[in-house]
């Protein structure tokens with residue numbers, strides 16, 4: 462493959478506190494991919510997404526977006542880059558003092574010169590897409606966790622990003638909404654060729670959505686391949702994750718037992 | 723404002739009492755007006771706003787920080803300094819001089835009442851004396867100080883809020899810290915100001 466990857470992590474090392482969270486990570490994500498990242502709680506999945514957005518700096522290694530080196534961007538270039546990437550947070554991270562409408566309008570109003578009318582149309586369209594029409598005037602605190610997550614998904618799409626990072630988009634959602642979100646993620650790359658990086662724990666949804674899968678374990682990517690090969694992987698950690706048994710190298714109390722949050 | 727009103731009362735009583743010994747109770751309006759426009763107005767307003775608005779800033783931003791809202795704003799490509807801090811600084815820096823003026827007025831009314839009842843100084847004469855003793859530079863100094871204190875309080879409060887570690891408990895602690903630090907800093911800068919000012923003018 463001689464094509465330039467959309468996101469390219471090269472020899473990334475990240476240490477948080479005294480814990481080596483990512484240890485020499487190498488990863489390429491190509492345009493149109495839907496990469497699912499799997500890993501135990503506390504294995505550094507969210508950290509990896511933060512790293513891509515340049516919110517967190519690695520001790521060593523390079524994060525590339527197309528040919529840009531994310532860590533070397535100036536403030537304004539970094540903001541421009543971030544505006545092209547959508548992020549759905551694990552805990553939604555909607556601005557709690559703003560209504561749903563204001564939350565969705567925020568990035569567009571701040572970062573583009575779109576007229577009011579167009580913004581409103583976009584809000585309507587995106588809320589419809591996640592099945593949240595009619596909640597425009599509600600505050601995040603008036604919504605359930607799953608509803609907030611869907612609104613934050615709609616927010617991430619407001620800027621029509623080239624890349625969307627999903628941090629456990631279906632965690633805590635009922636099965637019907639979960640599959641709606643799964644479909645949404647699939648459609649997104651079909652229609653607009655949006656690239657997605659998806660962190661999830663739900664194996665069913667992972668296999669349904671992924672075009673590639675990667676497994677993060679003890680700071681390393683121990684497997685990175687297509688879903689079919691992933692399912693058939695000989696690696697004992699991957700096998701244990703796929704089958705969901707308690708027998709295997711993953712024990713109940715890993716190095717990072719404190720990371721239940 | 724209530725604080726200033728009562729402090730004005732007290733100040734008038736105390737200074738009046740002392741000055742009366744020298745037969746100089748006519749100086750009360752002068753002392754009070756200068757003390758309040760240059761010193762106590764901005765200072766008291768600063769202390770009150772540090773406790774109310776500063777604390778609110780820290781709590782708001784702290785909660786946003788803890789719930790990853792600040793990070794989400796950053797991740798959208800919006801600068802949190804411009805979006806979250808700048809408007810708050812502008813607000814408190816412009817509110818401070820206004821409230822400071824009000825507090826000076828409240829103090830003057832308070833002390834005029836006392837002077838009237840305790841020193842037999844009619845309010846008309848009192849305010850005449852105030853007007854003659856106030857010079858532009860005092861007013862400007864007072865207003866400038868108020869604005870500067872507002873900026874200080876805002877900066878400290880926002881900084882405390884955005885650098886919170888440790889969840890909801892952290893918010894509570896940072897809020898208290900923010901109030902204590904900004905009050906101390908405001909008083910400290912006020913002293914520094916006066917030292918420099920007396921050096922220059924005196």
Ligand SMILES: Nc1ncnc2c1ncn2[C@@H]1O[C@H](COP(=O)(O)OP(=O)(O)OP(=O)(O)O)[C@@H](O)[C@H]1O
Nearest residue numbers: 477478482501502503504505506507508717720722
């Ligand atoms: N600010 C921090 N200081 C110290 N350690 C941290 C910090 N943030 C995260 N960590 C640690 O880094 C590790 C990775 O955290 P991360 O949030 O990336 O995990 P995760 O894979 O997303 O887990 P989950 O599936 O539970 O969301 C955890 O062990 C956590 O304890």
Ligand SMILES: [Mg+2]
Nearest residue numbers: 506507551628
């Ligand atoms: Mg996580």
